[in-house]
Amino acid sequence: MPDSKETKGRKGDHQNVARAAQVIDIIAASGPNGLRMTDVTERSGLGGSTVHRLLAGLIEHGLIDQDPETNRYLVGLKMVSWTAAALSRYGLAPYADASLERLCAATSDTVYLSYRSGNDAVCVDRREGNFPIKTLTLALGDHRPLGIGAGSLSLLAFQPEDDRRRLLAEDAVRRATYGFDTAYLEEKIAETRERGFSLNDGKLISGMSGLGAPILRRDGTAVAALSIAAISSRLEGERLTELSQMLREEAQTLASRASDVLDAELVKRHSFRKVQT
Amino acid sequence: MPDSKETKGRKGDHQNVARAAQVIDIIAASGPNGLRMTDVTERSGLGGSTVHRLLAGLIEHGLIDQDPETNRYLVGLKMVSWTAAALSRYGLAPYADASLERLCAATSDTVYLSYRSGNDAVCVDRREGNFPIKTLTLALGDHRPLGIGAGSLSLLAFQPEDDRRRLLAEDAVRRATYGFDTAYLEEKIAETRERGFSLNDGKLISGMSGLGAPILRRDGTAVAALSIAAISSRLEGERLTELSQMLREEAQTLASRASDVLDAELVKRHSFRKVQT
DNA sequence: AACAAAACTTCCGTTTATCGGAAAACAAAG
DNA sequence: CTTTGTTTTCCGATAAACGGAAGTTTTGTT
Known part of the structure; x- marks a missing residue:
């Protein structure tokens, strides 16, 4: 039998998690109606009985669900509670909602919350304003290389210098696909x-602009970002000044509300002198 | 999970997924600052090198993240995109936001969206109104046995009869912990x-009431529910009538918008016997 | 700043859970 | 009722995970 060498990156590394993740990815990438076992089998290139055993295990632990009507496999709702845990990092979760709501109401445009994850910015929440032209560039869970997009750029700009340098060097190729060269x-x-805030004026998608502000820890590194997207004509002149001001204030408010958790990790590091109030 | 026996030596038992899920659960159950490897080791009862290998695999595939500052482990943001996929089931996702927003604005109370998952109702979205007394009984990802709580009750009430009977019998014990006996x-x-809608008047948490309406497929089974929670005095008399009406209409609107996907699975099944309202 | 303790990572022989082909059970079409 | 396709079970061979222990780094304390 021919060896399927496509997915063979390195040898002997954690086949179990790799396969589970692969199967979930396959199911997640399918539409809202889910997949049959055969679909998973052929898309994964794994053996039938392997997939069967894997799916059974994944279901037993809630990572995937099986529609009782059609027997098709869907991503499990346990992911929702795991996501809630993922978003509770930095302690922003309890306050982020209110911040997004305020910005959204005040601007009528679309506002986003993004976290840094590795070399990427990930969209973790979004609120649509009621201005009739919507700019829904990012969906929940979408990720982009740091630097691409307003929120992402404000995250990158406020990373420690060595980190920033490394990121600039590492991700040049990925960024190029978005038309961003390193010098720019x-x-x-x-x-x-x-x-103190980022402005992305139509470079990424022409006609659309974005405004981003970082959520900073006390040591000045950004862990998240708030951003606003709109058609370019709505992010110019006086309105731009006004909104950027509002956005920065909201980002600071959010950061200060969560500051206990935001800095908890840093406090115990002796490299950090704590300024207690 | 129903596995009570934890000792090693069990045979052929999907150990890979079990351990991965266990580790993620442990990390998810910890606070916003994450856990060190040792914490995971002692809480899981697994061997040190096993946990190390497992964590490495989980990180490589994005299921967990490691804070670069503290080296602590956190639930990975990949869960966010998997959750997005999980919520796209039934095709409700694109419209649910708007429905919640409208209800929230109109009532000023807290509104919830829940899905059925196995024997439970899971809270998948929530919007807080601006009435000063908040009733945040459910957080994202929280689950309750079907029948407990307004949304959950409306889900249960609109399951096929045989299913309903089975659920009533199976979960009696779990429901008892909430003070609900089967006859009631x-x-x-x-x-x-x-x-056509459910009312939960202070039985679950005294002083708090809830109102729920099912999102129905064409065959009459509920796949999701919208619900409103408020202090009891805000869900009485005329206002109760008014809100229940509004809630039902919104649930119907939502169902009809998503109907293509909602019924796609059923259409291909010739067993489309019960077309009732 | 130096030391001790704790935490993390790597190594490697042993064990055992996983793999996948084949065939039985099951379901869907013709 | 037959045919075709899909899901589930079985089983021996083997590759992958296990975990004790040794080596390295980090963290906290004097």
């Missing part, structure tokens, strides 16, 4: 650091 | 089916 990005980073 | 619940189910 460096310029934008400097601008963002100086102003 | 049967009465409430009948009431709910008759009215």
Whole structure:
């Protein structure tokens, strides 16, 4: 039998988690009606009995569900509670909702909350304003390389310098697919650091602009970002000034509300002198 | 999970997924600052090197993240995109947001969206109104036995009869911990089916009431529910009539918008016998 | 700043859970 | 009722996970 060498990155590394994740990814990538076992089998390239055993295990632990009507497999709702745990990091969760709501109401545009995860910014929440032209560039769970998009850029700009340098070097190729070269990005980073917020004016999607502000820890690193997206004509002149101001304030409010958790990790590091109030 | 026997030496028992899920559960159950490897080791009862290998695999595939500052483990943000996929089931996702928003704005109380998952109702979204007394009984990902709580009750009431009977028998013990005996619940189910919406008046948490309406497929089974929670004095008399009406309409609107997907699975089944309202 | 203790990572022989082919059970179409 | 396709079970061979112990790094304390 021919060896399927496509998924063979390294040898002997954690086949179990790899396969489970692969199967879930396959199911997640399918539409809202789920997949039959055969579909999973052929898309994964795994043996029939392996897939069967794997699916049984995944179901038993709630990672995937099986529709009782059709016997098709769907991503399990246990992911929802795990996601709730994932979002509770930094302690932002209890306050983020209110911040997004306020910004959304005040601007009528679409507002986003993103977290940094590795080399990416991930969209973890979104609120649509009621301005008739919607700019839904990011969906829940979407991720982009750091630096691409307003929120993502404000995250990158406020990483520690060595980290920033490493990221700039590492991800050049991925960023290129979005039409961002490193020199341009460096310029934008400097601008963002100086102003305290990021502005992305139509470079990514023409006609659409974005505004982003970082959620900072006390040591100045960003762990998350708030951002606003709108058609470019709504992010110019006086309105731009006004909104960027509002956005920055909201980001600071959010950061200070969560500051206990935000800094809890840092406090115990002796490299950090704590400024108690 | 129903596995009570934890000792090693069990045969052929999907150990891989079991352990991965166990580790993620442990991390999810910890606070916003995550856990060190040792914490995971002692809480899981697994060997040190096993946990190490497992964590490495989980990280590689994004199921958990490691805070670069503290090296502590957190639930990974990949869960967010998997959750997005989980919520896309039934095709409700694109419209649910707007429905919740409308209800929330109109009532000023807290509104919830729940899905059925196995024998439980799971809270998958929530919107807080601006009435000063908040009733946040359910958080994202929380689950309750079917029948407990307004949304959950409306889900149960609109399951196929055989299923309902089975659920009533199976979960009696779990429901008892909430103070619901089966006879009472049967009465409430009948009431709910008759009215088309469920009312939970202070039985679960005294002083708090809830109102729930099912999202129905064309065959009459509920796959999800919208619900409103408020202090009891806000769900009485004329306002109760008004809100229940609004809630039912919104649930119907939502169902009809998603109907293509909602019924896609059923269409291909020739066993489409019960077309009732 | 130096030391001790705790935590993390790697190594490697042993064990055992996983693999996948084949065939039985099951379901869907013709 | 037959045919075709899908799901489930079985089983021996083997690759992958296990875990004790040794080595390395981090963390907390004097």
